[in-house]
Amino acid sequence: MKNLNDFNELALGSRLKSLSDRMFADVDALYKSRGIELSSRCFASLLLLRANGSMGITELARQLGQTHSAVSQLSKTMLKAGVIDQAKDPSDERRRLLQITPAGTQLLEHNKDLMDDIEAALRDAIAVTQHEFMAALNGLDQQLDEMSLFDRVKTRENARREKAVEIIDFEPRYRDDFKRLNVEWLEKYFYVEAFDNQVLSNPEEYILEPGGHIFFARLDDEIIGTSSLIRQEDGRFELSKMSITEKHQGLGLGRKLAQRAIEQFKRSDSPQLFLETNTRLTPAIRLYESLGFVHAKPEVESHYQRADVYMIYEGD
Amino acid sequence: MKNLNDFNELALGSRLKSLSDRMFADVDALYKSRGIELSSRCFASLLLLRANGSMGITELARQLGQTHSAVSQLSKTMLKAGVIDQAKDPSDERRRLLQITPAGTQLLEHNKDLMDDIEAALRDAIAVTQHEFMAALNGLDQQLDEMSLFDRVKTRENARREKAVEIIDFEPRYRDDFKRLNVEWLEKYFYVEAFDNQVLSNPEEYILEPGGHIFFARLDDEIIGTSSLIRQEDGRFELSKMSITEKHQGLGLGRKLAQRAIEQFKRSDSPQLFLETNTRLTPAIRLYESLGFVHAKPEVESHYQRADVYMIYEGD
DNA sequence: ACAAATTACGTAAGTACTAACGTAAATCCT
DNA sequence: AGGATTTACGTTAGTACTTACGTAATTTGT
Numbered sequence: 001m002k003n004l005n006d007f008n009e010l011a012l013g014s015r016l017k018s019l020s021d022r023m024f025a026d027v028d029a030l031y032k033s034r035g036i037e038l039s040s041r042c043f044a045s046l047l048l049l050r051a052n053g054s055m056g057i058t059e060l061a062r063q064l065g066q067t068h069s070a071v072s073q074l075s076k077t078m079l080k081a082g083v084i085d086q087a088k089d090p091s092d093e094r095r096r097l098l099q100i101t102p103a104g105t106q107l108l109e110h111n112k113d114l115m116d117d118i119e120a121a122l123r124d125a126i127a128v129t130q131h132e133f134m135a136a137l138n139g140l141d142q143q144l145d146e147m148s149l150f151d152r153v154k155t156r157e158n159a160r161r162e163k164a165v166e167i168i169d170f171e172p173r174y175r176d177d178f179k180r181l182n183v184e185w186l187e188k189y190f191y192v193e194a195f196d197n198q199v200l201s202n203p204e205e206y207i208l209e210p211g212g213h214i215f216f217a218r219l220d221d222e223i224i225g226t227s228s229l230i231r232q233e234d235g236r237f238e239l240s241k242m243s244i245t246e247k248h249q250g251l252g253l254g255r256k257l258a259q260r261a262i263e264q265f266k267r268s269d270s271p272q273l274f275l276e277t278n279t280r281l282t283p284a285i286r287l288y289e290s291l292g293f294v295h296a297k298p299e300v301e302s303h304y305q306r307a308d309v310y311m312i313y314e315g316d
Numbered sequence: 317m318k319n320l321n322d323f324n325e326l327a328l329g330s331r332l333k334s335l336s337d338r339m340f341a342d343v344d345a346l347y348k349s350r351g352i353e354l355s356s357r358c359f360a361s362l363l364l365l366r367a368n369g370s371m372g373i374t375e376l377a378r379q380l381g382q383t384h385s386a387v388s389q390l391s392k393t394m395l396k397a398g399v400i401d402q403a404k405d406p407s408d409e410r411r412r413l414l415q416i417t418p419a420g421t422q423l424l425e426h427n428k429d430l431m432d433d434i435e436a437a438l439r440d441a442i443a444v445t446q447h448e449f450m451a452a453l454n455g456l457d458q459q460l461d462e463m464s465l466f467d468r469v470k471t472r473e474n475a476r477r478e479k480a481v482e483i484i485d486f487e488p489r490y491r492d493d494f495k496r497l498n499v500e501w502l503e504k505y506f507y508v509e510a511f512d513n514q515v516l517s518n519p520e521e522y523i524l525e526p527g528g529h530i531f532f533a534r535l536d537d538e539i540i541g542t543s544s545l546i547r548q549e550d551g552r553f554e555l556s557k558m559s560i561t562e563k564h565q566g567l568g569l570g571r572k573l574a575q576r577a578i579e580q581f582k583r584s585d586s587p588q589l590f591l592e593t594n595t596r597l598t599p600a601i602r603l604y605e606s607l608g609f610v611h612a613k614p615e616v617e618s619h620y621q622r623a624d625v626y627m628i629y630e631g632d
Numbered sequence: 633a634c635a636a637a638t639t640a641c642g643t644a645a646g647t648a649c650t651a652a653c654g655t656a657a658a659t660c661c662t
Numbered sequence: 663a664g665g666a667t668t669t670a671c672g673t674t675a676g677t678a679c680t681t682a683c684g685t686a687a688t689t690t691g692t
Contacts (some may be wrong), residue, residue, distance in 0.1 A: 012339060015457070022464075022467060035574060056640070058561060067680060096640085119326045121468035125468060129455025133453070134325065140445050149342040288442060373670070410656065411669095638689070638690080660666080
């Protein structure tokens, strides 16, 4: 029969929870056997308050690794039990400073031996395992402080996806994806102009047949991004119709799609590569700048109202 | 500013809880970012069910380190989500066997990469700390399985107390304690007979002046146990009036108090040491046997109705 | 200097559990 | 065999939190 241990790090959360629940239950039972009504959860706060003098709710919450709401509620029980009292912070009227009362200090002192026993019992149980549990825990805590588990997994996910993404040329079966991606982008930042609809519905006629190119980013069997090179009548190329599904942004897909277009431009005999965009799209502009585009004055007026930035590719 | 880390093992429960909460929150967020509505808590159960086939509620609860109630409630959500189904155990009509559905298996398979990422991210975070967190956790888990934290602390508490207990001779200022302890014992097991009250209220007259002895067990400034040697008219000693406060039983105090009485008997010129007790008090009888007392027929009738066992000291 | 943003805290509602109790089926004990 | 005990599970009420939202005081940006 498999148990949680067999799932290694995957079930770590469940196992830590179960372990801490067991500890709290046992420590509560120990306090109760001494006739202490106060829950063991209060003791961590009391120890912090005794060590640090007076503390605000948020401050205490951060130390305990809980929300301020939890501490706010906890403080009520402790106030009622008379082990802490409160005072307004004179320099910040919002803050309620908590501090331990003589009764609270006495409670801690009176049960110092019990707390010593708990500490020693755990230290012993850990010692016989021949592993440095506390140091390992401190290390893990610190690692997750530096970068959360969420961010760590996202980084891995992105790395794995970026590796799995292929940049491919236009194929007729992806015609609908071409329109879908561009409309999604237009509706997010601007609105779909009349000319857009024409081009997006007939990419072969408007882009490929005049000598342009369409590229796709494909993840498994899903098309998640696109870019185009549109050939002008004077032979110049326009980098355009660049769009990446919201879900997969931040993977560096824009750079990949643009780089592929630049390569294509270089292989051609086209005299110039330019693009039009909008000042609002700062991340995109920064990307273009880093790829070797420089700002310039437009030579002819744009097909699109939204365009107010004009850039020319000058190479690296 | 001190934080929970500075309290070492004492605040371990709080720290583990906070760490597991963080993990659950992050993993939940990760699942949610994938559009999975099912809480991450369900996944541990699903993994166990997939690995082990069908399991009963209690069985699953034990593996998860939770109560059967928790699993019973959790199973409802999982049933409603369609990731598990249930069937009566044909060999035990009480048991409800849970098993994973194809939909559940598919959910796990479809998110295998995410689970791999979570596992790998944690493994990495642990690896850079240069500590073997998982091995240390397994070790601590196992230690606490072998003996609970509660029992460990109780053992320490008792050892510390036993060490701190002194066996002392009678002093007039402890006269009230002598009566209190004996009355407590009598009321618990029998009732206070008329002759008891006489003796207990006048220990000097009835016990010490005829050549007897009274011993006390003192913990700090508290008298927590007593025993007496009562000198008979024929010179024999009776081991009697043995009582230990309920709170401090199980510390081996009875043995200490009896041993002190035996020593005193040996130093005297008394021809015999005997005692009277009751068959109901098996732990006490076992103690007397281990100290060298043997069962015998009483030579004279007892002062007390409750006495139905008579023992004589024969040495080791 | 003053609106906007942030911070500190409280409250209400929801979640995930436990403790305590109850019921039904199985097992144990002569 | 049949009463006593144990085991498996469900339900209810309570606990310890969180999330979400609101208010008031403080800080920031220009």
